[in-house]
Amino acid sequence: MKTYERAFWPFLLPALLVYTLLFVAPSLFGIWVSFTRWSGPGSEMAWRGLDNYVALLHNEVFATAFTNTFVMAIVGGALIFGFTFLSMVVLRQLKGRAFIRAVVFLPMVISIIAIGAAVGFLLNPEGAVNTVLEWSGLDPQPWLGPEMVFRCIVGGLVWSSTGFYVALMMSAADAIPAHVYEDAQLIGATKWEQFRHITLPLTWDVFAVSAVLWVVGSLKIFDIVLAFTTAGTAAAPPIPARTIAVQQFIVVKGAGLPDLGSAAAMGVMTLLVTAVLIVLTRRITRRDRVELS
Amino acid sequence: MRKLTVVLLIGALGLAACGKKNSGESAQQSLSYRSSWGAAEPQAKIIKTIFDDFAKETGTKVDVKFVGRTGNENLNAEMASGQGPDLFDTTTGDIDTLTAQQLIGPMDDLENTQIPGEGKTVKEVLPEPVRRASSGKNGLAYVPHTIISTAVWYNAAEHPGLNPQTWEEFIAFLDESKKAGRTPIGQDGTIAFYNVFWFYSLLVGANGAGSLAELAKDPANWDKPQVLDTAEKVEQLAKGGYFQRDFMATKFPAAQNAWAQGKYDLNINGTWLASEVQPQLAPGFKVASFQMPAGGKRSIEVGTLGWAVNAKGKNVATAKKFLAFALQKKYMEQFSTVALNISSRGDVPAPAHMADVQKAVLEAKETHLSYDYAGADKTWWGDMFLPLNDRLLSGKIDATAFVREGKKRTAQHLATG
Numbered sequence: 001m002k003t004y005e006r007a008f009w010p011f012l013l014p015a016l017l018v019y020t021l022l023f024v025a026p027s028l029f030g031i032w033v034s035f036t037r038w039s040g041p042g043s044e045m046a047w048r049g050l051d052n053y054v055a056l057l058h059n060e061v062f063a064t065a066f067t068n069t070f071v072m073a074i075v076g077g078a079l080i081f082g083f084t085f086l087s088m089v090v091l092r093q094l095k096g097r098a099f100i101r102a103v104v105f106l107p108m109v110i111s112i113i114a115i116g117a118a119v120g121f122l123l124n125p126e127g128a129v130n131t132v133l134e135w136s137g138l139d140p141q142p143w144l145g146p147e148m149v150f151r152c153i154v155g156g157l158v159w160s161s162t163g164f165y166v167a168l169m170m171s172a173a174d175a176i177p178a179h180v181y182e183d184a185q186l187i188g189a190t191k192w193e194q195f196r197h198i199t200l201p202l203t204w205d206v207f208a209v210s211a212v213l214w215v216v217g218s219l220k221i222f223d224i225v226l227a228f229t230t231a232g233t234a235a236a237p238p239i240p241a242r243t244i245a246v247q248q249f250i251v252v253k254g255a256g257l258p259d260l261g262s263a264a265a266m267g268v269m270t271l272l273v274t275a276v277l278i279v280l281t282r283r284i285t286r287r288d289r290v291e292l293s
Numbered sequence: 294m295r296k297l298t299v300v301l302l303i304g305a306l307g308l309a310a311c312g313k314k315n316s317g318e319s320a321q322q323s324l325s326y327r328s329s330w331g332a333a334e335p336q337a338k339i340i341k342t343i344f345d346d347f348a349k350e351t352g353t354k355v356d357v358k359f360v361g362r363t364g365n366e367n368l369n370a371e372m373a374s375g376q377g378p379d380l381f382d383t384t385t386g387d388i389d390t391l392t393a394q395q396l397i398g399p400m401d402d403l404e405n406t407q408i409p410g411e412g413k414t415v416k417e418v419l420p421e422p423v424r425r426a427s428s429g430k431n432g433l434a435y436v437p438h439t440i441i442s443t444a445v446w447y448n449a450a451e452h453p454g455l456n457p458q459t460w461e462e463f464i465a466f467l468d469e470s471k472k473a474g475r476t477p478i479g480q481d482g483t484i485a486f487y488n489v490f491w492f493y494s495l496l497v498g499a500n501g502a503g504s505l506a507e508l509a510k511d512p513a514n515w516d517k518p519q520v521l522d523t524a525e526k527v528e529q530l531a532k533g534g535y536f537q538r539d540f541m542a543t544k545f546p547a548a549q550n551a552w553a554q555g556k557y558d559l560n561i562n563g564t565w566l567a568s569e570v571q572p573q574l575a576p577g578f579k580v581a582s583f584q585m586p587a588g589g590k591r592s593i594e595v596g597t598l599g600w601a602v603n604a605k606g607k608n609v610a611t612a613k614k615f616l617a618f619a620l621q622k623k624y625m626e627q628f629s630t631v632a633l634n635i636s637s638r639g640d641v642p643a644p645a646h647m648a649d650v651q652k653a654v655l656e657a658k659e660t661h662l663s664y665d666y667a668g669a670d671k672t673w674w675g676d677m678f679l680p681l682n683d684r685l686l687s688g689k690i691d692a693t694a695f696v697r698e699g700k701k702r703t704a705q706h707l708a709t710g
Contacts, residue, residue, distance in 0.1 A: 039393050040370060042372075042394035042396060059709070061676040061680075120547060123542075124547045140539070144544050145482075230545065234486075235483075235485055236485065236679070238683065250671075257669070257671070
């Protein structure tokens, strides 16, 4: 016991120092900045108390960004995991499933710059999608206009993220021994029943982790919004397409003085929301672990 | 406990070693520059030549890096902490930020410095509107090499000498184009700061510097008749069906490229347009421009791009010496002949397609800064004004609603700001 105690500090301290210096201190500093008006190093910092937060609560644009972020987390999440579960039902015994999995995963690998370029080519008023619609006698749509762009971004997000979760969940499903399914088939279980009673319970842990990963990631969604809107320019994405992270970027990087106080306040609010959502997600996904004996 | 002391000591030594790096001074003059131009851009090649010549003639050790637009995001923070290059790129729109962060210092000594071999001072070769566009509240903020402005662009091979002098003449051209089955205007409508070119050029062109920026400062300014009048003109454009189909859903740069291909007659844009669409230009296309026929004061936009001296850099004096050196005519000419832009020197002719703009700038009795500097209040500009203008230009609201909403929201913004 004595030796343990002696070794405790020398081993812990370097990590603790690095962690405090590079993470805890900057985080606390960020919280401090959220109570000030500040344009960055070199400029004067003025105390504002809760004014940054109050201004955000009154700001309609921030409200839109906030709602959009939530919709992405929840609707996007539902679609992604819906597709993931569906592919687990369909793909499990399919021949060439490794290939299909690779294809589904591919969008994850494509650079967001390339996606941005492709979006213009596909979804512009004179783009490929509208051209096909016109050939088939349907009306072309203003995909990237203020009314539809957000839905297109959610679609793009689902397209680019689903592969990751399919890969994650399928690898967990692959670990389930084949004889369990053989038994189920013998007693006449349908594919859906096999999924419901075997695959899902036995991969639930991985799903719980995936759900948390998705929630954390979705609250930081940024680059895909730019890819669908103003990529290649210094312009701010249109309001209907903005997320919290995009709004944060705009107040720091857009025209005029950076407003780090407001950006930090957005960060603190996101942090709080993330914490609440993670607790909720963990609650919803909490089950007793199922183990094969 | 002794071990704890050892660990702390090692940590402290490590930090001390990190800090040591900058304290070394060398006898030889040196100068560093980190550029927001990409190495392949013509500007980068010109700037590289100037640095090479400067190194050769003065024996200065130069360290020049071209990192491009996206490689310089942390530049301001770096410079504020005493790191960062001696020289960097900047534009009119950044002056306030740099001044507030105390990253740029006084330049009046440089203004009176002689340009090598020319017998003229820096101040003498830069026309007054150009100096004004490169100055902040403490005077000259940086040394400009390029003038930027806004104009309506067209193909002079198709419409030789097009230059409507009044709003009515302008609308007549649009109607005639439409009647002939063409699309009068191509607009990349997803870019809000391109959409606002119409309102901004008309309002500030007619009423002069400050007439747009003042809308952010007092809701009462929205009641001035010129605001409604300008909004009605933009409404007329929106309702007239002069833009391409679904232009608000057009992702940059589709519209400007299609314009360069001859699909649309006009495109309102900055002086960078011609070089951006160069590879797309249809054979025989002759790029030319006219100023928005705003009437009134006929104020012309003048913005600049240039080099700033990092006030916290180690070689401020050498950096200023370099700037006087770089302003030599033989180098500034290349910004026109090679980079195809308007050089900041009044005595260097612009490329043919920009002669109209240069003439407008040099002959202007009144000038204003890019976007009338209205973006300075970024929440007002980005969250309120640009989206409101988008709704006007896309025909979602009319001019009266635009003024009413603008006034109301400006009051709200100022109350909660």
